[in-house]
Amino acid sequence: MNLVIFIFIVLLGFTSYYFGRKKAYSIQATNTRLTALPQFYGYYLAIWCAIPAFIIYSLWAIFEPSIVKLIILSDYSNQGYLDDELNLIYEKTKSLSRGQFSGEITTYLETSAEKYLNLRSIAQNSKVVLILAIIIASIVYGYKRISSNNRTREPVEKFLNAVLFTASLAAILTTIGIVFSLIFQTIDFFKVIPLFDFIFGTHWYPAKAFVRDASEPLDPSMYSDTFGAVPIFAGTFFIALIAMCVAIPIGLMSGIYLAEYASTKVRQYAKPLIEILAGIPTVVYGFFAALTVGPFLKDIGTAMGLEVSAESALAAGGVMGIMIIPFISSLSDDVITSVPQSLRDGSYAMGATKSETIKKVIFPAALPGIVGSILLGVSRAVGETMIVVMASGLAANLTFNPLESTSTITAQIVVILIGDQAFGDPKTQAAFALGMTLFLVTLSLNIFALRVVKKYREKYE
């Protein structure tokens, strides 16, 4: 039914476009000068026809369910039900009215279901009537405006401008959405777990929080020593460190080589090939790390008489480093190429070799940009999920031995939230608190890095 109304509005919008344009031609035929091109008359009428109807339509879609629910549940309001029970009753009512209910049917439920169906049909009918009325009223209004040859281009363009502006708000809305989705759960989490315990605790066993009887009230004392995030922060930092140990030398050196030494031909082929590494999905890297690199390191370790876990931090970090190489190499390549030629020429004129020029002149000049690119790489490494989930351990050990397994913020979020989640459980909330931490850390890294890169660009432009 809703779809029918929707299509009806769209079709009506299209027809009113032609209608409006026709009107414009007929005005033109009377030798009156039009105030805009004929199609603007059409757009004008179409906007008047469709937009108010759409607004009503969507407002209705948003508010109808909750109003119906309110009316249905008002019957149960003073009987001392809890919110959850009321929700359950409402769900039962709905499924009964659809005839899909299989539980015990009480008379109460039956009357509710009847009422529900009744309300829905009233709502449906009044919606159709209202929308039709709105459409007719606004078409009549718009048509009158056209007929008296009012300006049409300006309002249409104003409307388009508003649409463009609204679209540009999407980015802000997404940011707000991220913050909102994280903040409430995080606050709830810190109501149960003190912030201090989270930041400085050294034991992370979220599985412990799972064995809880949901009917009993929350007892914060049982969570002491459960959500201490130090091992995870340390693991995140450690794996990112290993990744950067792989990515910085290789990425930086290949960036320098491509920018300063490579012939156009080498550059033409090597650069896109290296960038393929950035396009490979991370889950593929994860599989590669778990299937090939992990066992390979383990075999080497065993041959050298070392105890190596098959899910070592080294395997995950190393593969993550490979993934980050292209980010660092292409960013530092850009940065180095944008160093002015005059600096190089000056250095060569003093008799310096190419490598001396790079090390003593270009590198210091490009340093801010390079630091920025490295920071962006670090933020990638911190936020990387699948490699760690698949290749490193899922238990949070507090260790700095690269041959043992550790866990990261991202991996813990996945471990906690995979499968069914119960909102309101400290364990689920812990994942959101970790997400908040991750968001803040990467956000500050990005802002800082982007600022550094921007400053640097301005310097040489």
Added chain:
Amino acid sequence: MNKNKEKLLNSRYRAEKRFQFYGKSAIFLALLFLTIFIFKIFSTGYTAFQKTWLIVPVTFDAETMYLDENPSKEDLEDADYFDLALQTMFNLDKSASEKQQNDLKRMVSYFFEREIKRELLNDPSLIGKTKDVYLTASDDLDQVFKGNYPRDLPEDQRRVTDYQLKIFDQLVEQGRVESKFNLSFFTYPDSREAELAGIASSFMGSIFSILVCLVIAFPVAVLAAIYLEEFAPKNRFTDFIEVNINNLAAVPSIVFGLLGLGILLAVFHLPRSTPLVGGITLSLMTLPTIIIACRASLKAVPPSIREAALAMGASKMQTTMHHTVPLSMPGTLSGTIIGLAQALGETAPLILIGMVAFVNTIPGSPLDPAASLPVQIYIWAESAERGFVEKVSACIMVLLGFLIIMNLFAQIIRHKFEKKWS
């Protein structure tokens, strides 16, 4: 004195050589990783495109199927093929003990009943006759036949028994084992049994998610980019929007998963595990990518175009919509495709919104529960069975194939249709 100078010069030249060598080896290493990587995936994955069949003679005995004489089509549909199928397997070795019979049964997939039924439905005149039927071999035998499974392990460490191997070898000798192209890998949904698992369900899930993502992200991103590049006044608020976009582009994908979980599922109660929610989440992620690409290509349209249109009396909106935007479309489209390719490879946010559930039906709309190709890779990679390793690699090959095609497509659009302004 002169000798010292020469020495110094030589050491400086050596340093130069060393530095160049470091650079070359860095590039070499990066490319080596890429090669190893691709080689590894292909060498483990190519066998998954072959499937091992056992060719077993089936005697379509009406009595074992509990059929009356001259059964109708419906009778054949409803008949019980299990006993017939069992009997067929037991006939491979008539002297088998009960335990061995069980082993015999496990040599084929549990679809064997259906495969026999299909054969009979195709040709109902087979009743009372014997015919060779192709049955899907179990994944363990499949792996043995492909040589991926060590046969010399002690029996208790193997999933295939000595008895099964013996019968299997007899069948091989009789030429009753055949390897054919594995069509079911592309047409079957996921399954717990490696030999029957296919990518159809996750493939459709990916397609639906990407479509939802495209439908949402593309218009919003293009409109936003047009506003920011052509209409936005230079003020604080515009700066704020730009900072937001740049930061969103660098937010870890898993945070978008939390957004999907915390807002789309918990507040708006959209259906869990569906490509709809996955697509919306991915669209929020690709939004900044497309906006940035679209702005760059709008910026590349020379001002003279705009000035010419304005001089002819077009309004600002007309100039933008009739001239600037169409000219920027190639760049925007290729940026969109690259953004979609990123979204196609994304895993973590989809896991959080529940697209990791085991789905053994092929989704028909974005509202049906589904997995996606990268999530399927994750699911299979986590399962212990040996048969899944090659499936994972094959799935990766399919995914990479798609990514390569999308990126090539983006390149072609860019090079073929983009106007060079000089």
